Amino acid sequence: MSNKQTLVVIGNGMVGQHFLSSLAGSAAMADYRVVTFCEEPRPAYDRVHLSEYFAGKTAADLSLVEAGFFAEHGIEIHLGDKAVAIDRAAKQVTSAKGLTIAYDKLVLATGSYPFVPPVPGHERPQCLVYRTIEDLEAIQAAAAQSTVGAVVGGGLLGLEAAKALKDLGLETHVVEFAPRLMAVQLDEGGGAMLKHKIEALGVNVHLNKNTTLIDDGMQCRHKMNFADGQVLETDIVLFSAGIRPRDEIARQSGLEVGPRGGIVIDNQCRTSDPDIYAIGECALWNGQIFGLVAPGYTMARTVVAGLSGEAASFTGADMSTKLKLMGVDVASIGDAHARTPGALVYTYQNGSAEIYKRLVVSQDQKHLLGAVLVGDAAGYGTLLQYCLNGIELPENPDSLILPQRSDQSVGLGPDALPASAQICSCHDVSKGQVCGAIEAGCLTLGDLKAQTKAATGCGGCSALLKSVLDCELSKMGVAVSTDLCEHFAYTRQDLYNLVMVGQIKTFDELLDKHGKGLGCDVCKQAVGSILASYWNDYILEKPHIGLQDTNDTFLANMQKDGTYSVVPRIAGGEITPDMLIVLGQVGKKYNLYTKITGGQRVDFFGARLEQLPAIWKELTDAGFESGHAYGKSLRTVKSCVGSTWCRYGVDDSVGLAIELENRYKGLRAPHKIKFAVSGCTRECAEAQGKDIGVIATENGWNLYVCGNGGMKPRHADLFATNLDKETLIKYIDRVLIFYVRTAARLQRTSVWMENMEGGLEYLKSVVIDDKLGIGADLEQQMQHVIDTYQCEWKTTLQDEQRLKRFRHFVNSDQADDNVVFVEERGQIRPANDFERKHFKLVEEAA
Amino acid sequence: MSSWIDVCSVDDLQPDSGICALVGGRQVAIFFLPRRQAVYALGNFDPFSRANVLSRGMIGDIGGEPMVASPMYKQHFHLHTGVCFEDPSVATPAYRVRIDRGRVAVQLPE
Ligand code: SRM
Ligand SMILES: Cc1cc2nc3c(=O)[nH]c(=O)nc-3n(C[C@H](O)[C@H](O)[C@H](O)COP(=O)(O)OP(=O)(O)OC[C@H]3O[C@@H](n4cnc5c(N)ncnc54)[C@H](O)[C@@H]3O)c2cc1C
Ligand code: SF4
Ligand code: FES
Numbered sequence: 001m002s003n004k005q006t007l008v009v010i011g012n013g014m015v016g017q018h019f020l021s022s023l024a025g026s027a028a029m030a031d032y033r034v035v036t037f038c039e040e041p042r043p044a045y046d047r048v049h050l051s052e053y054f055a056g057k058t059a060a061d062l063s064l065v066e067a068g069f070f071a072e073h074g075i076e077i078h079l080g081d082k083a084v085a086i087d088r089a090a091k092q093v094t095s096a097k098g099l100t101i102a103y104d105k106l107v108l109a110t111g112s113y114p115f116v117p118p119v120p121g122h123e124r125p126q127c128l129v130y131r132t133i134e135d136l137e138a139i140q141a142a143a144a145q146s147t148v149g150a151v152v153g154g155g156l157l158g159l160e161a162a163k164a165l166k167d168l169g170l171e172t173h174v175v176e177f178a179p180r181l182m183a184v185q186l187d188e189g190g191g192a193m194l195k196h197k198i199e200a201l202g203v204n205v206h207l208n209k210n211t212t213l214i215d216d217g218m219q220c221r222h223k224m225n226f227a228d229g230q231v232l233e234t235d236i237v238l239f240s241a242g243i244r245p246r247d248e249i250a251r252q253s254g255l256e257v258g259p260r261g262g263i264v265i266d267n268q269c270r271t272s273d274p275d276i277y278a279i280g281e282c283a284l285w286n287g288q289i290f291g292l293v294a295p296g297y298t299m300a301r302t303v304v305a306g307l308s309g310e311a312a313s314f315t316g317a318d319m320s321t322k323l324k325l326m327g328v329d330v331a332s333i334g335d336a337h338a339r340t341p342g343a344l345v346y347t348y349q350n351g352s353a354e355i356y357k358r359l360v361v362s363q364d365q366k367h368l369l370g371a372v373l374v375g376d377a378a379g380y381g382t383l384l385q386y387c388l389n390g391i392e393l394p395e396n397p398d399s400l401i402l403p404q405r406s407d408q409s410v411g412l413g414p415d416a417l418p419a420s421a422q423i424c425s426c427h428d429v430s431k432g433q434v435c436g437a438i439e440a441g442c443l444t445l446g447d448l449k450a451q452t453k454a455a456t457g458c459g460g461c462s463a464l465l466k467s468v469l470d471c472e473l474s475k476m477g478v479a480v481s482t483d484l485c486e487h488f489a490y491t492r493q494d495l496y497n498l499v500m501v502g503q504i505k506t507f508d509e510l511l512d513k514h515g516k517g518l519g520c521d522v523c524k525q526a527v528g529s530i531l532a533s534y535w536n537d538y539i540l541e542k543p544h545i546g547l548q549d550t551n552d553t554f555l556a557n558m559q560k561d562g563t564y565s566v567v568p569r570i571a572g573g574e575i576t577p578d579m580l581i582v583l584g585q586v587g588k589k590y591n592l593y594t595k596i597t598g599g600q601r602v603d604f605f606g607a608r609l610e611q612l613p614a615i616w617k618e619l620t621d622a623g624f625e626s627g628h629a630y631g632k633s634l635r636t637v638k639s640c641v642g643s644t645w646c647r648y649g650v651d652d653s654v655g656l657a658i659e660l661e662n663r664y665k666g667l668r669a670p671h672k673i674k675f676a677v678s679g680c681t682r683e684c685a686e687a688q689g690k691d692i693g694v695i696a697t698e699n700g701w702n703l704y705v706c707g708n709g710g711m712k713p714r715h716a717d718l719f720a721t722n723l724d725k726e727t728l729i730k731y732i733d734r735v736l737i738f739y740v741r742t743a744a745r746l747q748r749t750s751v752w753m754e755n756m757e758g759g760l761e762y763l764k765s766v767v768i769d770d771k772l773g774i775g776a777d778l779e780q781q782m783q784h785v786i787d788t789y790q791c792e793w794k795t796t797l798q799d800e801q802r803l804k805r806f807r808h809f810v811n812s813d814q815a816d817d818n819v820v821f822v823e824e825r826g827q828i829r830p831a832n833d834f835e836r837k838h839f840k841l842v843e844e845a846a
Numbered sequence: 847m848s849s850w851i852d853v854c855s856v857d858d859l860q861p862d863s864g865i866c867a868l869v870g871g872r873q874v875a876i877f878f879l880p881r882r883q884a885v886y887a888l889g890n891f892d893p894f895s896r897a898n899v900l901s902r903g904m905i906g907d908i909g910g911e912p913m914v915a916s917p918m919y920k921q922h923f924h925l926h927t928g929v930c931f932e933d934p935s936v937a938t939p940a941y942r943v944r945i946d947r948g949r950v951a952v953q954l955p956e
Contacts, residue, residue, distance in 0.1 A: 486909065518881055520906035521915035521922075546862030550902040550917035553863070558917055562897035805865075808898075810854045810876075812868040818891075818898050833896075 005104035007307075008093050009036040010083040010249065015280030015296035016109030017044030017064050022300055024073040028307040034075045035101050037093070039082040040132060043070075048293055048458055053136050054164050056688070056715040062133075086253040088273055105275055107303060108250060108263060112243040112281040112291070117152070121214030126221055127237040130161045139238065143168040146235030148220050150174070152211060154181040158240035159325045162203050165238065166326070169721060173204045173232060175211065175224065177241075185321060185332035189347060190372040193356035197328045197375065206232065243291055245282045258284040267313035268306050269299045277303045290317055293457065294425040301428065318388060318425065322373075322380045322460055327761030329377035334387045335360050335370035343369055346398045350375075357401035359383075366392050371401075381464045389421050414468040423464055426457025431468060438472045445469060484745065485522040488515045492670065492745045496530050500741075505535060506543040525549055526745040529632055532668035533740045534781070536788040538795055539668075540802060551630035554806065555792050556612055559605060561819050561830040564612060566592070566604040567629035568619050569665060572639040572657035572677075573600030582622040590615055593827045599636035599674070601627060606828050608815060610807045616793045625665070625791040632746075633668045634675070637661035638686065642679030642696070649679035651696030656725070657685075660694075663729070666789040667736065667782075670743040670752075674709075688716045691749040692732055697721070701728045705735055705763070708750035717753065717760045720768065733782040734767040734775055850944065850951040859885065859950065864914065866890045866901035869952050874941055875901035876950060877914060877925060884912070886925035887943035887952050892916045893936050900938060 007023075009016055020036065023029055038044075045062040053062065070077045082096045092102045114129035116122050126142045129135055143149065149165035151158045154176030166172045174181070180191030181198070195205050210227040217223035220233040245262040256264040256272035262284025269277045269285075280296035281289065290296060295317035305312030322331035338345050342363035349356050355375035361368055368386040373379060379400060386393060386400075394400070419432035429452045442448040445466055449455050455462040483489045488511075490498065495510070504510050507527050511519055519527075528547030532539055539545075539552055551557050556564035568583070583602050587594040590611055592604035607615055616626075628634060639657030643649030657677040667673070676687040677694045686709075687693030693704035693716045700722035707716025720731060743752040756762055765771040796802055808816045821828040822835055853867045859878035867874050873890035890898045895918035903914040905925070912925035922931040928940035942953040 487906075517910060518879065518905075518907040518912065520908060520913070521904040521920065524904055524906060542861070545860070546904065549904055550899070553902065558899065558902070560895065560897065560918070562895075562899045562918075804858075805860065808866060809868045809873075810858050810865045814868060816873070816898050818896075 004033045005031060006102060007032040007034050007105045007107065008083075008101055008103040009034065009107045009109060010093065011109035011111055011246075011280070011282075012036050012038035012040075012044050012077065013109060013111045013280065014044055014047055014064065014293050015111070015300050016107075018297045019107060019109060019279060019300035019303060020073075020075060021069070022304040023307070024069075024075070026304050026308050028304060028309075029073065031307075032105070034073070035103075036075060036077050037081055037083040037095055038077055038079050040134075041080045042133070043077060043079065045133065047131070050130075050133070050136065051160055051164050053133060054140070054167055055717060059133050083249060086249060086276075088253050088255075088276075091275070103275075105307070106277070108271070108276065108278040108282055109280045109300075110246040110249065110282045112245050112289075114239060115242045115244045116239045117211070117241055119211050119214060121222070122237075122239070124214060124222060124237075126235060127214065127239065129239050130157065130164075136164075139164065139236070140168070142236050143170055146170060146221070148173070148234045149236040149238060150224060150232060150234040151238045151240055153240035153242065154178070154205065154207070155184060155240065155242070156182060156321070156323065156325075159198070161238050161240045162198075163326045165236070166201070166203055167718065170236070171204075172202070173206060173234065174198075175206045175209045175226075175232065177208070177210055179208050181205065181207075182330065182332075185336060185372070186330070186374070187337055187358055187372055189349065190330075190332075190336075190356050190358060190374045193349070193354060193374045194325070194328060194330060197354055198326055201326050201328075203326065243281065243289075245284065245289055247282055250278065250282075258287065262289050265299075265314075267302075267315060269303050269314055277306075279303060285314060286316065288316070290319070292317070292319060292321070294428075295319075297426060297457070298428055320384055320387070322377050324761065327765065329373065329375060331371070331373040331377040331380040333371040333380070333384055334368070336372045338370065340369050346401060348398070348401045348403075350403070359397060359401050361393060361397050365397060368393055368397070368400075373401075381461075385417055385421055389418055391416065414464070414471040417468075423468060424452075424454035424457065424461040426461075427453040429454040434465065434468050435472055438469060438476075443473065484526055485520055487511065487517045487519050487523045490514065492526050492530070493742050495527060496534070496741050499527075499530050499534055505531065505537075507531070507547050508543065521549065522745070525632075526670075528552070529668050529670060529745075533785065536666070536668075536785045538790065539792065540796060554609060554612060555616075555626060555630055555796060556607065557630050559830070562609075562816060563605070563819055563830075564607045564609065565629065566607050566612070566615055566619070567597070567601060567627035568624035569627040569661070570601040570636075571661035571665075572637055572654050574639070574654055574658060579622065579624070582619070582624075586615060586618050589618075591828060593829060600638050601636060603629070606821060606830070608808070608819065610813075610815065613797060613803050613806050617797055620791065620794050620797060626793040628665065628792075631668060632671050633666065634661070634664045634673050636674060637664075638674070638676035638690070640678050640684035642677075646679055648682060649696070650698055651679055651701070653677040653679035653685065653694075653696060656694065656696075656701070660692075660729075660732070663786060664732075664736065666792075667740075667785050669736070669740050671746050671748045673736070673749070689713065690716060692735070694728065700724055703728055703731055705760075706749040706753035708748050710748075712750070714750040714754075719760070719764065730779065731767055734778045735763065737778040737781045738763070738766060738774075848954055848956055850946075850953050853950045853952050856945055856948050856950060862905060864901035864903065864905065866898070867950075867952065869941075870954050872954065873898050873901075874952055875903075875914070876943060876952070877901075877905050879905065879912060879925075882912070885943050885945060885950065886912065887941035888914065888923060888925065888928045889938040889941075891938060892918055892921075893930075893938060894919050894921055 044064040083093050084096050085094045094100050114131050149170040150173040151162045152175050154174045162172050162174050181194050211224050212227050213225040214222050217233040221235045224232045247257050247263045250263045263278040265278050265283045271278050279299035299314050302312045302314045320333040338360045344361050346359040358372040360370035371383045417431050421431045437451045442451045455465045482491050524547040593606050595603050597603045637657040637660045639654045642653030674690045675692040676685040676690045678685040678687045679696050689707045689709045695702045702721045703719045704716035705719045708714040820831040822831045861880045864875050864877040875888050875890040877886045890901050892900050903917045905914045913922045915922050928938040930936040
């Protein structure tokens with residue numbers, strides 16, 4: 001113990017934490033007692049995905065530290081305590097709270113701070129920055145009292161901040177000093193295309209604007225005055241004008257810093273004091289600050305290797321980036337500005353599709369030096385590999401950016417990459433390491449990520465990782481199958497298209513044309529659901545009946561003892577006392593266990609197969625309809641009481657819930673669908689946990705999509721705000737049918753969204769912007785389902801032939817003597833094994 | 847060999863699905879596969895859930911072998927032998943069944 005040296009780490013941000021976790025996994029850990037100072041009130045979190053905080057992620061979701069990490073590795077962490085001084089002679093660090101810790105080795109990972117230009121007025125209230133969770137909380141609070149927001153700075157972070165303001169419902173402006181957006185990464189053409197696209201999304205972009213003064217506004221809190229005499233009124237000013245390294249503590253202790261800031265380090269990340277290292281955004285290497293997380297991680301690993309006695313060096317980093325800004329794909333690779341002598345440039349611009357691409361190649365046209373992609377960054381992975389690995393370009397390099405009109409493929413398959421090619425830059429994982437892990441048995445993406453850490457940082461490399469995995473698996477002879485089952489070599493989505501295109505009406509027809517064998521429970525149910533959602537025939541029609549599992553066959557849910565449950569629809573959860581009495585009478589008459597469900601309706605349990613028609617006859621006669629509790633279909637539209645009664649309600653949530661439930665009842669889907677409507681932001685209907693959630697606002701309805709409770713809860717995404725009812729319904733129609741057409745089998749909307757290429761923004765572009773031009777078609781399909789709705793129980797009760805199936809025995813009226821009930825809390829329940837054995841229970845007659 | 851017991855009419859069978867018959871005090875699930883023009887009979891008792899429900903399962907094939915999937919926890923049973931595909935140590939009884947002049951008959955073991 002006592003011969004351990006002390007290692008102090010100042011700063012527990014992204015890089016500081018990466019250092020600690022790399023250290024914890026290394027041999028050097030045994031040699032050190034580790035102490036870390038963390039100025040923020042919580043340990044490291046994912047700053048890269050900080051904006052997701054506004055989409056509902058919590059501080060805990062963003063945390064980068066596994067529970068128990070510090071205790072497990074005996075690391076002392078001082079939260080909310082800032083290191084204020086280093087005494088290099090005495091080799092000790094002092095903190096704001098008064099701690100003094102002696103160190104043998106010291107690591108500075110203090111990151112950077114947002115640069116706020118010294119414009120007079122910059123210190124006014126609601127002039128904010130965008131770096132920490134506390135900053136976001138302040139922005140959220142300010143937004144609640146504002147209508148206009150302006151971001152100073154049109155770089156990468158500024159645009160991300162602008163998106164956040166936009167999502168918070170503010171009129172949003174971006175004010176940029178330079179003549180174009182993202183001046184560091186983009187050339188003029190790329191910047192112009194980006195500006196065009198962002199303006200189309202409703203963000204105002206002001207270029208060449210030098211802010212000289214911020215003072216009182218007339219309509220808004222502030223007025224920004226520009227050097228050209230123009231002004232802009234805004235309630236919030238968000239500075240995002242670059243970062244500055246936090247080198248104050250280094251400066252004060254006499255370590256060498258750069259002329260424009262940054263703690264000077266060598267290739268081993270040592271500062272001018274060999275016992276002190278600096279890593280991450282506070283470090284200056286070769287005159288450069290790296291404002292990205294991947295280089296910081298590499299520095300962290302370099303120091304860990306050094307402490308373990310291994311030779312390692314940091315030799316710079318690739319600053320290529322790919323990101324989605326307000327749904328616009330933007331990527332920049334290498335020498336985007338063609339500064340290399342002799343460089344040649346190819347550009348491709350498509351005005352109607354709003355795509356801009358630029359390729360920078362070497363004089364001999366053999367190597368890729370850089371690229372800019374705006375509007376379509378699909379080629380990023382391939383181009384980056386050409387650039388980083390010096391792979392020789394094809395004869396016509398422009399084929400790499402020209403649209404593919406024939407079926408020639410210009411992508412660089414994963415097979416063409418050398419083993420040394422870096423797949424994941426965040427965690428520095430090479431193709432060789434990935435292949436090694438696959439050989440060692442990681443055959444799924446999940447295993448591979450857990451083993452190599454690839455694709456667990458910014459996530460930018462996950463598509464590439466998957467293609468390497470698929471390629472290696474197919475080389476090993478492992479079939480990478482997306483087939484639905486052995487009877488159909490298609491995905492559910494393929495089958496949906498085959499049904500639509502071929503206008504196929506039955507399973508047998510589909511099996512004859514596109515499948516083999518007899519089918520099974522997997523494909524039959526999937527196809528049954530496809531046919532039902534497309535044609536909306538009565539599901540107990542002869543050709544369909546064998547496609548249903550028992551729940552759909554008998555229009556009731558099977559329980560553990562083979563009896564069924566009965567769930568009538570109670571749209572929106574609204575019910576008259578008389579209807580409640582009917583339910584009470586039916587429950588009593590058939591001696592059914594009766595329970596209020598979590599979906600605001602009543603469930604009866606313990607109905608025998610042969611009792612179902614009689615029970616449902618009474619219910620339908622009284623005006624109840626099937627609640628489809630058995631189907632992969634619309635379940636409930638939960639509501640809160642809303643403006644009719646509630647003193648806070650701003651709109652009639654019950655009325656809308658009933659209307660929506662009646663509109664979509666009967667819609668069959670890949671999985672069940674749940675809705676909820678809340679009358680105000682207090683959200684008593686829990687709409688943000690539903691597939692479709694609607695919340696009333698003063699200005700209309702806010703629509704949320706793809707939430708989920710259940711096994712893996714998912715917070716729904718805000719899809720559109722302040723909608724009138726007509727638009728709301730149009731969007732819901734489109735989202736649902738698009739889900740019905742494209743989801744995998746048994747995939748809830750939440751998982752569908754998680755797996756969707758392009759995610760929420762893509763769904764928005766399909767539904768709101770009608771990018772695929774199928775909007776009207778989707779609505780029409782929904783209208784067909786609505787027009788052909790029937791209460792399946794009502795139809796069934798009218799058909800004597802069909803009712804014959806509702807008996808336990810085909811040749812006897814006896815009941816199943818294996819069904820035995822006992823009484824508990826005044827109601828029936830299935831007898832357990834013990835009760836069955838020890839008491840000769842006789843079933844109750846009904 | 848015991849005799850054939852008349853159960854029901856062919857019209858009572860459900861194409862691509864099952865029914866349950868009471869045969870000599872036993873619950874027998876009878877399945878009808880029109881594509882193969884075949885009928886199969888197994889015990890109706892699902893050994894996993896211990897409920898009498900196999901006749902309400904979905905039928906089809908696994909690797910060409912005809913099967914029924916239990917509607918409760920979805921294990922698959924071979925329609926000829928009653929052996930469970932997932933766990934061959936578990937089986938439900940299989941019975942002989944035939945169609946003769948429009949009637950379905952089952953033969954119980956001695
Ligand atoms: C009756 C009820 C529990 C209750 O007594 O309250 C219930 C009962 C069942 N749920 Fe549920 N769920 C019930 C509300 C819920 C809710 C709450 C809600 O809807 O607000 C959830 C979480 C919300 C959600 O779905 O996002 C819920 C999440 C599940 C899940 C997990 C789904 C998931 O995506 O993770 C399953 C399993 C599945 O569907 O695969 C499930 C499956 C089931 C099944 C169907 C299990 C089965 O196959 O036997 C249960 C049979 C119901 C029956 O026989 O009638 N139930 N279930 C509730 C019926 C509500 C209704 O009126 O229709
Ligand atoms: C909104 C946003 C989006 C981003 N998106 C991307 C992206 O897409 N890709 C990408 O690569 N990068 C992105 N970045 C940049 C990335 O977050 C940084 O590169 C990374 O966080 C740097 O890590 P770091 O540890 O050096 O600094 P930080 O994460 O800032 O951590 C430094 C920590 O040290 C603490 N500290 C400072 N001084 C002291 C002291 N004296 N005592 C105690 N503690 C101290 C600070 O409070 C802070 O918690 C983004 C950043 C932001 C803000
Ligand atoms: S939580 Fe589980 S036990 Fe309870 S009703 Fe839902 S599925 Fe059944
Ligand atoms: S490159 Fe960021 S996770 Fe792999």
